[in-house]
Amino acid sequence: MAQIAPIDTDITLAQLDQDPFPIYRRLRAEAPVVQLKAAGRTLLTKAADTKFVKDNPGLFSSDDPNTPMKRAFWSHTLMRKDGAEHMRERMAMAPAFSAKAITNDWMPQYQRIAEEYVGRLPRGEVVDLFAILSGAYASRGLAILLGMEEASDEDMMEWSQALIEGAGNFGWQDAPFERADRANEAIHALLDSLQDRHRAAPNSSAFSVMLNADDPIPEKQIYANIKIAIGGGINEPRDAMNTILYGLLTNPDQLEQVKQNEDWDKAFEEGVRWVAPISASSRLATEDVEIRGCLIPKGDTVMTIQASANRDEELYENGEQFQVYRDKNPHQSFGNGPHFCQGTHVARRAVGKVMLPVLFDRFPNMEISNTDDVIWRGFGFRGPIQIPVLLN
Numbered sequence: 001m002a003q004i005a006p007i008d009t010d011i012t013l014a015q016l017d018q019d020p021f022p023i024y025r026r027l028r029a030e031a032p033v034v035q036l037k038a039a040g041r042t043l044l045t046k047a048a049d050t051k052f053v054k055d056n057p058g059l060f061s062s063d064d065p066n067t068p069m070k071r072a073f074w075s076h077t078l079m080r081k082d083g084a085e086h087m088r089e090r091m092a093m094a095p096a097f098s099a100k101a102i103t104n105d106w107m108p109q110y111q112r113i114a115e116e117y118v119g120r121l122p123r124g125e126v127v128d129l130f131a132i133l134s135g136a137y138a139s140r141g142l143a144i145l146l147g148m149e150e151a152s153d154e155d156m157m158e159w160s161q162a163l164i165e166g167a168g169n170f171g172w173q174d175a176p177f178e179r180a181d182r183a184n185e186a187i188h189a190l191l192d193s194l195q196d197r198h199r200a201a202p203n204s205s206a207f208s209v210m211l212n213a214d215d216p217i218p219e220k221q222i223y224a225n226i227k228i229a230i231g232g233g234i235n236e237p238r239d240a241m242n243t244i245l246y247g248l249l250t251n252p253d254q255l256e257q258v259k260q261n262e263d264w265d266k267a268f269e270e271g272v273r274w275v276a277p278i279s280a281s282s283r284l285a286t287e288d289v290e291i292r293g294c295l296i297p298k299g300d301t302v303m304t305i306q307a308s309a310n311r312d313e314e315l316y317e318n319g320e321q322f323q324v325y326r327d328k329n330p331h332q333s334f335g336n337g338p339h340f341c342q343g344t345h346v347a348r349r350a351v352g353k354v355m356l357p358v359l360f361d362r363f364p365n366m367e368i369s370n371t372d373d374v375i376w377r378g379f380g381f382r383g384p385i386q387i388p389v390l391l392n
């Protein structure tokens, strides 16, 4: 009979927030299945195991009743549903993410926004690109894609942060839920006011396709899933973009090669592999399961650490380094299985195909003057929270 996984009582959430990668490397070697006391969950750090969990939703449910997400979002979103119920809600939004909508409707808009937002940046100055460019660009594009362009960039960024922090409020503190409540109220008020417009003039936006479907899902779920897209569609492209910029600007040889070959898409994939914007996901064991000789008891919550899977020595040479020109890059940053990120192609194209070339075209000699000024944070979600760049 398999033993339950070893317990670690030393690793703290603060350490993981600061720099999780040395810890993951040690865990992959010494305890790839480990109960982390600080998180109250079993961490899986090997690529085969994180993929196994996400590919087997019958054994590992997304419907984890212990997460604060439902409280923060006022509802269960599609991310926390399984099987047919999940699929129905995911399909309701799918037309807005189709290849046709992305190519014809969204990419021309992203192109216009990228040119406008990059065009207003000052030349010759050091600018923190975190909010002024990366966050704002992701917000504007997403507001249009969702059909709520009346929201300002600041609104979108605040709502996204409030929802994410509410969903991650494992200490069940009041303040993060109150902030999330204010975001919910504002989003609901805006969506209420936009229903007539979208009914009168149906379009490819996520809100419109869900409202105008022949057999629509309940309004509560339409709103919940717009909110999950706000929570999931801003910080991740923002963090991906900042990470890629850091990777390229601190590796000038690679940058030269990327520019010459226009390999921005490769740079994108390597950036999201190197530092996974969503580093961890939770799943609930629906029966006793054995992983690497360890028993995961029914009812246990596991955390798949895709940030660690993406550097697994079994798949990558020099996984700790940013190397655009790798032989293979089977990263798990967009997840696996039925919950595979619905915004994958939008993010790839908005950042890789549109923003990076526009930015390097206008500022070909950008520099990070002092890498100590770049501050990285995050365990569940990770990226630079400050990235001052000299724009030249």
Ligand code: HEM
Residues within 6 Å of the ligand: 054, 078, 079, 080, 090, 142, 145, 228, 229, 232, 233, 234, 236, 237, 240, 272, 276, 277, 278, 281, 282, 332, 333, 334, 335, 336, 338, 339, 340, 341, 342, 343, 344, 346, 347
């Ligand atoms: C680089 C950018 C992005 C990354 C790294 C990313 C990552 C992820 C990951 C890892 C998941 C799966 C979570 C799980 O398995 O529990 C996910 C789900 C999701 N993402 Fe993204 N995402 C990105 C951008 C976006 C964008 C731009 C949108 C919307 C336009 C979006 C919408 C969604 C939605 C709706 C889901 C839930 C899918 C489902 O549960 O069926 N994402 N994302």
